[in-house]
Amino acid sequence: MGFISTSCLGGCAQRPGPLGEKTIELDDFDFSTPITDIFPDRYISTEWGENWYRIPTPSTEDGEDGYLYQKETCIDFYDNPFWITYSQMGSCDADELLSMGGHTFSTANFAVTLDGRRIAAAGGCNRNITKEDCDRFITLLTKRYGEPEQGDGEWFPCRLYKWKLKDRTLTFAIHETDEHNELKLERVYHEEDNTVEIREDKRRNRTEGYFFVFDGEWYDRFVRTQSVAKGDICYTY
Template structure:
């Protein structure tokens, strides 16, 4: 009887470990960036079933109201020269809504997730974007990170020197966070009143956007100085 109980306990533990370690596709539940394992397969995040039937090269991930589009692209160095070389793949979310939560980190919710991999599919960096957050929320996240990981390294963003990149290094990941103020000067907001059948201009709502990056330390040489597209431009630091 004792042996039977021991076997049952071992089986239960194995089943629990398997379920706990499983990562569901992005959109099915918020991606937990605090415990994210870089051994996760890209097909676990973007399975074949999520490939768009309407748009070639796109995935459709589940949103609260409707699905969101994710574009899969190859990235290159020397892209416009004869020496062009493919260096990785990017999965960039092209649409989002404020009521979606695609990822979480230290209780902060993020509405967009972008993923970059090596050519063979190993995940090298995950980018989560928190849209329309306040300055207080940005400061609160930095405070939590300082409390947990210590004093950060501060870097200037290469794309815009007015932005400060905060960086923390741990044994299994490198964390970078930068926030940018959006005054919506280039944003057109339209309010449609279905009942009155009218269209009007919406009010501007200046806000901050938070960009969080979780970087695979084993592949940092393929990340730093190499990410030049989309939201990944906020990752790149200015070199002296």
């Protein structure tokens, strides 16, 4: 995971196609894209039903079904429907589902208006990013959009950068994990005697980068409705 070619930045972004078939660019993202372009009916899970999708990704091996996504209507503090989210149930660091400024993200999450006609937010996470890549990403966005607002996350310990533009809001959060008190287990299969060994795995801290782009005033509306926060999007405020 890292940076891809930046030769097309600022002007040649294409309308998103089906998720997992090609990296979706968030540069100049078209929020009017029908969500059915990204989650076509052929992705609907025959096993789980109409609110679940199976997404093929480059890391999906032959014979596997891909990642499971859940379509869910989220409510506000007063139990009123707020928007519809499409949330990823699994990920692989090798995938490049989204990109922004040439930087790629291995997860992809979307929030859509209740009528399904407009995407309100899109973004994802790189769970194994370097601090140097974070600095380069922030520098690139700052050159493009100006100095960001900076602060600390309200839900999780992270450093948050925010660019508020006329038609959209961009957020980038840097989260440092701390695994020194965690018990990590590794499952090892021994083919010679057909046994499975469970042993303690190596602990390591890592840097995670969460990037989202919000349409119009949806960022402020979302922050005012904190009860709908779920998954990666929690790292946007």
